[in-house]
Amino acid sequence: MRIVIPCEYHFKGNKDMFLINKMTTTEEYHFFLEMFYESIYILENKPSKEELLNAPNLRKYHEGWGRKGDCALLATNAEKSPIGAAWYRLFDEKNKGYGYVNDKTPEIGIAVLKESRGNGVGMLLMRSIMQHAKEAGYPGISLSVDLENKAAIELYEKLGFRDYETVGTSKTMVYQY
Numbered sequence: 001m002r003i004v005i006p007c008e009y010h011f012k013g014n015k016d017m018f019l020i021n022k023m024t025t026t027e028e029y030h031f032f033l034e035m036f037y038e039s040i041y042i043l044e045n046k047p048s049k050e051e052l053l054n055a056p057n058l059r060k061y062h063e064g065w066g067r068k069g070d071c072a073l074l075a076t077n078a079e080k081s082p083i084g085a086a087w088y089r090l091f092d093e094k095n096k097g098y099g100y101v102n103d104k105t106p107e108i109g110i111a112v113l114k115e116s117r118g119n120g121v122g123m124l125l126m127r128s129i130m131q132h133a134k135e136a137g138y139p140g141i142s143l144s145v146d147l148e149n150k151a152a153i154e155l156y157e158k159l160g161f162r163d164y165e166t167v168g169t170s171k172t173m174v175y176q177y
Contacts, residue, residue, distance in 0.1 A: 126156075153171075
């Protein structure tokens with residue numbers, strides 16, 4: 001069953017409609033993988049999508065998608081073309097994600113197509129995935145962000161995320177309900 005949350009958003013003097021839908025099809029899953037690749041913050045010499053998505057430390061973020069605790073939302077534009085995604089997945093002590101806090105707090109990710117950035121789509125996706133996790137009964141959500149990704153950190157702080165810990169070149173941030 002498809003969950004549709006219509007969201008009106010105004011930008012640059014035009015009225016556009018963005019829809020946030022729960023991912024349900026194979027085609028949408030492939031777009032999710034594209035967005036997962038985009039969400040990996042590597043500025044120079046970024047490995048190919050195939051290489052990165054098959055790396056053991058990253059494969060766990062999408063392998064076997066659809067298990068309990070998995071959720072992905074896609075943003076589409078007025079033409080119903082996908083333009084971004086936000087998702088979460090539960091990890092456990094034996095299989096931690098980079099933003100792991102505990103086995104009851106899902107780790108989220110987000111990406112928006114370059115040509116669709118700066119119009120509020122990322123904020124809309126973040127608010128939608130946060131609301132979805134809250135309604136699913138989770139105590140909070142976590143994420144991992146590269147310390148150099150200042151724009152993302154600023155967005156997360158505006159949404160109420162707080163620093164949890166810093167390891168290497170990234171930090172884990174948490175939002176509690």
